[in-house]
Amino acid sequence: MSKKILLSHGGGGEETQNLIKELFFKHFDNEILLRMEDAASLVMESTKIAFTTDSFVVSPLFFKGGNIGKLAIAGTVNDLSMMGAKPKYLTCSFMIEEGFEYAKLEEIVISMRDEMAKSGVKIVAGDTKVVPRGGVDGLFINTAGIGEIQYEGISAHNLAEGDVIIVSNEVGNHGACILATREEIELESDLQTDCASLWKPVEALINAGVKIHALRDATRGGLSAVLNEWAETSKVCIEVDEAKIPVAQEVKGVCELLGFEPYEFANEGTMVICLPQSEAQKALDVLQRFPETTKCALIGKVTTAFTCKVVLHTPWGSERFLEPPKGELLPRIC
Amino acid sequence: MSEVDLIEGFRDPEHMKALAALIKKECKSKINIMEVCGGHTHTIMKFGLSQILPEFIEFVHGPGCPVCIMPKERIDHAIALASMPNTILATLGDMIRVPGSKTSLQKLRAEGKDIRSLYSPLDVIKIAQENPDKNVVFFAIGFETTTPMSAVLMQHTIENKLTNVFFHINHVTVPEAVEAIMGDGNALIDAFLGPSHVSVITGYKIYEPIAEKYHTPIVVAGFEPTDVMESVLRIVRQVNEGKSVVDNEYARAVSREGNLKAQALVNTYFEKRTHFRWRGIGDIPNSALKLRAEYAAFDAEIVFDDVLPKTELNDHKLCICGDILKGRAKPFDCKVFGKACTPTNPMGSCMVSSEGACSAYFKYGKLNLKGARA
Amino acid sequence: MCLSIPSKVIEIDENNYATVDTMGVKRKVTLDLIAEKVNIGDYVLIHVGFAMNKISKEHAEDSIAAYNEIAEAMQNGEISEEEGNNNYV
Numbered sequence: 001m002s003k004k005i006l007l008s009h010g011g012g013g014e015e016t017q018n019l020i021k022e023l024f025f026k027h028f029d030n031e032i033l034l035r036m037e038d039a040a041s042l043v044m045e046s047t048k049i050a051f052t053t054d055s056f057v058v059s060p061l062f063f064k065g066g067n068i069g070k071l072a073i074a075g076t077v078n079d080l081s082m083m084g085a086k087p088k089y090l091t092c093s094f095m096i097e098e099g100f101e102y103a104k105l106e107e108i109v110i111s112m113r114d115e116m117a118k119s120g121v122k123i124v125a126g127d128t129k130v131v132p133r134g135g136v137d138g139l140f141i142n143t144a145g146i147g148e149i150q151y152e153g154i155s156a157h158n159l160a161e162g163d164v165i166i167v168s169n170e171v172g173n174h175g176a177c178i179l180a181t182r183e184e185i186e187l188e189s190d191l192q193t194d195c196a197s198l199w200k201p202v203e204a205l206i207n208a209g210v211k212i213h214a215l216r217d218a219t220r221g222g223l224s225a226v227l228n229e230w231a232e233t234s235k236v237c238i239e240v241d242e243a244k245i246p247v248a249q250e251v252k253g254v255c256e257l258l259g260f261e262p263y264e265f266a267n268e269g270t271m272v273i274c275l276p277q278s279e280a281q282k283a284l285d286v287l288q289r290f291p292e293t294t295k296c297a298l299i300g301k302v303t304t305a306f307t308c309k310v311v312l313h314t315p316w317g318s319e320r321f322l323e324p325p326k327g328e329l330l331p332r333i334c
Numbered sequence: 335m336s337e338v339d340l341i342e343g344f345r346d347p348e349h350m351k352a353l354a355a356l357i358k359k360e361c362k363s364k365i366n367i368m369e370v371c372g373g374h375t376h377t378i379m380k381f382g383l384s385q386i387l388p389e390f391i392e393f394v395h396g397p398g399c400p401v402c403i404m405p406k407e408r409i410d411h412a413i414a415l416a417s418m419p420n421t422i423l424a425t426l427g428d429m430i431r432v433p434g435s436k437t438s439l440q441k442l443r444a445e446g447k448d449i450r451s452l453y454s455p456l457d458v459i460k461i462a463q464e465n466p467d468k469n470v471v472f473f474a475i476g477f478e479t480t481t482p483m484s485a486v487l488m489q490h491t492i493e494n495k496l497t498n499v500f501f502h503i504n505h506v507t508v509p510e511a512v513e514a515i516m517g518d519g520n521a522l523i524d525a526f527l528g529p530s531h532v533s534v535i536t537g538y539k540i541y542e543p544i545a546e547k548y549h550t551p552i553v554v555a556g557f558e559p560t561d562v563m564e565s566v567l568r569i570v571r572q573v574n575e576g577k578s579v580v581d582n583e584y585a586r587a588v589s590r591e592g593n594l595k596a597q598a599l600v601n602t603y604f605e606k607r608t609h610f611r612w613r614g615i616g617d618i619p620n621s622a623l624k625l626r627a628e629y630a631a632f633d634a635e636i637v638f639d640d641v642l643p644k645t646e647l648n649d650h651k652l653c654i655c656g657d658i659l660k661g662r663a664k665p666f667d668c669k670v671f672g673k674a675c676t677p678t679n680p681m682g683s684c685m686v687s688s689e690g691a692c693s694a695y696f697k698y699g700k701l702n703l704k705g706a707r708a
Numbered sequence: 709m710c711l712s713i714p715s716k717v718i719e720i721d722e723n724n725y726a727t728v729d730t731m732g733v734k735r736k737v738t739l740d741l742i743a744e745k746v747n748i749g750d751y752v753l754i755h756v757g758f759a760m761n762k763i764s765k766e767h768a769e770d771s772i773a774a775y776n777e778i779a780e781a782m783q784n785g786e787i788s789e790e791e792g793n794n795n796y797v
Binding site for chain 2: 712713714715716729730731738740741742743751753755756757758760761763764765767768769770771772774775776778779781782787
């Protein structure tokens with residue numbers, strides 16, 4: 001295989017077949033994919049299906065703790081998991097810029113294989129396009145995902161007075177990590193993305209019989225976006241204790257240096273859960289068993305103090321509204 | 335002590351509570367305190383200090399946001415310069431977002447113009463060296479904190495013998511702005527929180543004439559919430575004792591003389607303009623800087639004079655930023671606040687940058703404030 | 709705009725650039741504006757890629773000690789939260 005991806009690799013001819021066999025089939029090995037039909041033929045165990053799609057255009061392609069491939073798998077797996085659906089099958093389309101290094105592409109594909117193993121999901125259909133230089137910035141990936149719903153009724157409409165809010169991990173790691181990696185800013189830190197598949201912890205919550213009202217992964221717009229969307233959709237007030245929101249020291253450092261708030265930064269492996277107060281301890285006990293969610297914390301509750309608002313109670317005895325994030329905070333974060 | 339202690343050590347909730355209690359105990363009358371600097375506005379809003387302090391301490395938000403006070407016609411200068419062929423326009427921070435009369439730098443960038451938002455002015459050197467066939471115009475903004483950095487950039491430009499770097503200087507100064515606010519006798523201000531980082535550069539000596547002339551206590555305050563609380567306490571005590579002197583709460587970073595090396599660098603390359611229009615306030619004499627005559631070859635306002643629009647542009651008549659800046663009104667008093675005028679669609683100077691009073695109120699302050707609307 | 713943050717100097721290179729650390733995040737800043745000697749371990753205030761001055765640890769410690777005293781006085785009931793003159797002109 002040549003060291004760089006050429007236009008011929010996307011032409012549909014022999015070079016394309018070689019690329020597919022030697023790279024994609026090698027690492028995404030499963031019998032459905034290897035049948036090489038025009039479409040994957042699937043049998044689902046349930047008629048209640050969750051179906052999602054996502055595109056990944058993150059820049060830079062490689063960052064501490066992950067790359068665009070890992071992000072693509074975890075991101076799609078998480079979209080399904082947030083519906084209480086067991087992730088089963090993915091499609092994956094690659095749009096590759098002419099001249100892209102083969103070795104980098106292989107590294108990305110291997111990351112995807114490793115990430116899929118964590119939830120058991122499989123890529124069963126794919127597509128490869130190569131575009132001339134400048135057509136895409138290195139590599140773009142599009143996915144679609146299907147899952148079988150195992151817990152019904154999760155919805156942003158379900159928040160009820162008295163419910164509590166749990167966050168599964170430190171907030172803002174992914175956004176801060178990407179920002180710190182951007183060349184223009186020239187920051188150096190050990191900060192890693194929180195990119196992770198969340199199906200295993202979600203499955204454990206379902207199996208433990210935890211009642212879940214709402215569930216969402218806090219991607220673009222971060223914790224602030226999720227809480228504001230929930231408050232708006234359910235027409236409630238969410239009151240959060242700022243001191244209880246877990247934030248890594250280095251994320252605080254990035255925020256101090258650049259004037260941001262960690263609640264606006266994207267996450268790629270952190271979820272927000274709304275559930276009845278009586279279920280909270282059970283949920284925290286379950287989440288603490290998994291490395292991806294061991295830093296979980298109960299951060300707030302649902303009230304009727306205001307409508308469609310999120311209130312932050314500060315450690316200094318004051319309160320303020322946590323407004324939804326606005327504007328071009330950080331482009332191409334996922 | 336680590337740098338974490340230098341930040342979080344000045345945010346201790348127990349300290350805040352104790353300072354608030356002490357202020358409540360000692361404060362005997364209403365005091366209107368103007369915080370000049372946008373960074374202080376930010377601290378007050380983010381930490382909700384108005385909620386912790388007794389009601390008779392009231393903050394008046396001053397003109398200390400260099401982006402906010404930029405008149406529209408000068409934003410149009412930036413747009414005109416960026417629109418020139420073979421030109422890269424570089425600036426710091428929020429300037430990109432601010433709308434001029436027709437468009438903003440951000441929108442212009444989306445249309446394909448080369449506009450760079452820098453984290454440091456020195457990045458201009460690398461840009462200029464990498465683009466020898468292009469004009470690189472640095473749109474310089476900021477109070478006295480940021481002026482020395484532009485001076486160092488000038489120095490590096492000359493040392494590197496660069497002929498494709500030009501400066502559009504919009505640096506402004508604090509004392510003259512305060513003078514303009516207090517000068518007509520209509521401002522309702524009893525004391526000042528002196529800016530933290532302007533003072534690092536200038537020293538606190540620059541406030542002494544103001545304290546003397548207007549009999550207002552001026553306490554130079556650090557940026558952290560306990561700094562601000564302690565400074566309020568010092569103001570309360572001065573008022574109680576009938577004093578009006580300059581006091582330095584931020585002793586760990588500020589001295590009376592300031593950073594002399596930085597001041598000398600500024601004096602080497604810049605001099606005062608006789609006039610400069612501040613958005614929301616109007617003309618303030620001797621309140622802004624320009625390049626000295628011997629550096630005219632680098633001065634974008636001279637070199638590119640023919641593309642620069644000259645008409646002065648005023649804000650919408652519903653905009654009451656001028657009154658807000660003088661402490662005569664609050665953002666909530668404005669008819670268009672939060673409606674036609676928002677951070678994404680600012681109509682006046684106070685909404686323009688994240689440090690402007692209206693912008694800070696919009697983001698942090700809609701809860702629990704006098705006259706607040708949810 | 710005047711966003712400036714205390715950072716610890718951990719390295720200085722031959723071009724007068726210091727690597728500084730703020731809560732685990734490192735950045736390079738120029739020391740061109742500082743006249744006095746800067747040493748590894750010093751704390752500086754940084755702003756748009758420059759160190760503006762050195763921070764005095766002694767003054768910082770004095771301030772925090774003063775706050776601790778006030779907090780203690782409050783805990784000992786020497787400052788009551790209910791006290792205070794709520795009338796204002």
